[in-house]
Amino acid sequence: MLNDINLEIYQGEVFGFLGPNGAGKTTTIKIITGLLRPNSGKVSIFGMPYDSLKAKQLIGYLPESPFFYDHLTGYEFLKIHALLGNCTDYKKKVYELLEKVGLKRAGNLQLRKYSRGMLQRIGIAQALITDPDLIILDEPLTGLDPIGRKEIKDLILEQKQKGKTIFFSSHILPDAEVICDRIGIIIEGKIMKVGELKQLLKKGIKTDEISLEDWFVKQVKEKNA
């Protein structure tokens, strides 16, 4: 259950949405992407209603622990998502993205033969297939090995350099620490803190505790106390 969520994501930033399991991260993301409807309140994407086709045209979304159509090949999967996103000139783009996410050789392999990490990569590729302005990634680093995590983090930073806005949820805090401009902490459906990472770290903890992980644990403990 979400309560009194008030969140503004700035254009061109990488925003990390952090919180313990069951805090409401995925529910918030599902509302932003139109999979769920809020009981009350308003969600806007670049000034447009969140569930309008125009807003959806600007979004790329990776669900948490994604499951995709088993019998489609990686190439077919990206092609279909390109067409769904009104990108009819998809061929070059599909091959480019397959290469970018390290699945060039697996493009003709059916998705049921993909490993968890490969599914995560193809999922990120489908989120980027329409070159969206807002990229929403729900736990994008889960299930990836250290090399995979590094590659996805680089991909996120590359998108940021291209001027894209990235909103992602994660519980892998050290990774979030590396790539986020700002973070928001959600606990039990309420936003506890939002701000620049450095500022929050300065305000929230002693000088000898410098990791986001320590700071995060402290926030959760305070909330539960």
Add this chain to the structure above:
Amino acid sequence: MHRVWAIVENTFKESLRQRILNLLIIFSILLIVVSIFLEPFALGESPKILRDFGLVVSSIFGILVVIIIGSSLIHKDIEKRTIYTVITKPVKRGEIIVGKFLGLFFLIAVLELGMTAIHQVVIFVYEGSFDPYLLIAFPFSLLEVMVLLGILLLFSSFSSTTMTSIMGIIFFIIGHGSPDLKLFADQTKVVALKYLAYIFYYILPNLENFNLRIDLVYKLPIHTDQLLFSLCYGLIYTILLLYISTLIFERREFK
């Protein structure tokens, strides 16, 4: 249009690659071919079993594919969460319904066409000539598939796969018992029952409209207005079902 086409292609390929479909295809073709050996047991002068069996097998094949694959068409996507990346693209919910419908319909149409061709070849092998009169059954078998698929999509948009399959079977049985329902309505003396039976008769699908098997096998004359009525009935009924499915699916949330 390309968005609908993307869903059509996805549904077509996903359904085609399901193992159960291969089994159904092999089994149905075997049954059609085997009917040659049953023909000597038929009484009467014209080869009836060969004709009847082929029509029944290809029709039942279509119905089985609709019930087995069609019942999970939307619900499986929701359950497995594969629909998430589709819904969040700039796609209308109605386009998803129509795309799913057409994807499976085209697949069944292609497969039934293949079965019809095999049936004709079997007749040719046995008699030395084709029987083009039987081809009239093909489009009407597809109309039955359309209506039943529409019903399954409707239930699939709000209920589970098992419930949808059960409803599919129930509607198939009721749909073919429609003339009996009419007969009951005509003959019953209880007024309330009479009206109730008429209401059900007019609301529930009458799948017997698409059953031309007896007429075709026994070479009975088929009137054009009868065919035209069945065609319009099938199309209108399906469009209505798809429209209602879209209305329900538009309100659906994905938890």
